[in-house]
Amino acid sequence: MAYNNNYCIILAGGVGRRLWPVSREKLPKQFVDFLGTNRTLLQQTFDRYRKIVPTDHIIISTHVTYKDIVLEQLPELNENQLILEPMRRNTAPSIYWACSLIQQKNANANIIVAPTDHVILKEDEFCKAINNGLEFIDRHPYLLTLGIKPNSPVTEYGYIQLTDEKEDRFIKVKTFVEKPQLEFAKIFVDSGEFYWNSGIFLWNVDTAMRAFAKYMPEICTKLSNGIEEFSTCPNISIDYAVMEKADNVYVQLCDFGWADLGTWELMYQHHDKDKHQNVTLSGETMLYDCENNIITAPKDNIIIAQGLKDYLIAVKDKVIMICKKDDNAAIRKFYNELQMKSGEKYI
Template identity: 50%
Template structure:
């Protein structure tokens, strides 16, 4: 396959509030180096796709506030490869924005859409799957997603049920299911019919454009009005004026759950959605008491199953804690039970109400 016709869109505009205080509005998690490798999650994502795609075929969609940060982190990208959202509108408008832009100069493009904050441990296997996925969507007019074979009952991920219908070994999707409770997650895990929803998509530009026109005309009506600006050769990052008028809706809810040509490729490539402290804890190295320590030096006494991350010049001495998150960044210290981390968003809201934007 000619990789010149294959493109990558990386979604990098989120705040990552569930990783507060490590992730902040001024520098959200996609720009952070979680593992002390010297590369941020965004840089690692671009590094990964550069192995199979021309660098000029990689596009970043991000909030306009992060334009300079993206270009500083990725000097190999030209400014016109950074598509700027004037405000956050969820994944469907984000993907439509990139789709229309690429369609203006490569209407037959095959495109992989990827979040900027996922961890892939088995990169060679992952890239092989992406190459095969490009070949599949070039041949078949389908909307393809990658599903991860679950290793445990997990309540933090959405699930995809495979049907018996298949094409070339790729199963048609039967149903998407939101994050289940633990009892339902056990049923999903034991059935063997369900996969974790990775949020990774591959399709031909024509297929996804048709789906947008059919299922989200409130978005295409806006972007069709702005066709003249798409593909314009600019030396500055690109903003579309119609974007603010799009509905706030996810690609899963807006299209994938409704379309009748959605397929899922079951895969295993050491995937982790770094969406929460708990997911980071799961993939981090741990000591004999299951404590994980990132970046800073840490001593644990009578403590187990904690995750600690502090600035590199700090030492933490932890005694008597079990199952906690301890995180410090930019003047904020968070100590929170790991199994109650869903409350972090509320903590952020309360901090904002009491102290304003200073710690957000």
């Protein structure tokens, strides 16, 4: 397998509403340093994959309004390494468009598709897993996903059910299950047949383009006429459009300290906690009789709280939100109602 055949598509076009009010329309989560490393989630993702593929083979797929932010945060890139989505249409159209452009440059390309809202604790193990996966899809016409052994019944993750069919260390996928209810997530974890779906995909460009043509012909037809048709594409994820339908999907079981940071509850689970199980992402705190909370505020702010358990306190640009940290439906409701009341002012 040639190193110069390796490419990476980093997906950086979302708005991260589940991490509002810190994640905003003008500066969503991928451009924010949530982990206190002085590197944003996008920059950390870029740092991770540049160890595996040539820097000029990294493609950033993002919304057109974020072009300048991407180039500012990643000065190593040229403008021609950006896929600028004129309208948000989820991941399937943007991934197809990026793959089609890569295919024009290199018909033998092996491609990694990577979200930006991941944390990886074991970088060496991660690089080893990705390289093993690239070698696998270089030799086999399969779509590959990376699976993580679950340690708890998380309802915000997708799950992968395994078959008994193996090829080397890779296992054929039986089915995908998106964000199950808690009782089903418990059954999945206890069964040992299910793994978390990391959302990291690998494939040879020829294998991918064949799958796209078979399972999402409408998108292929529209975008064959150029990016001008992007806004008319259906709003659908690559998971629903292809991965859940294809019969040639394999999974590589991995252990590299993976976590998704897509919600406040998941952010809480990842971070170090004080003796009362509270997490402070930024700002100062004085907490009395408080436990299991997550707090974030500007660095020059101090949050004083009493008697809170399992709460989120988030302060950002004239918005103060206090709510149960695991109540994503409530956060979505607050966001939508505030947008209806005040327009984009606080969004």
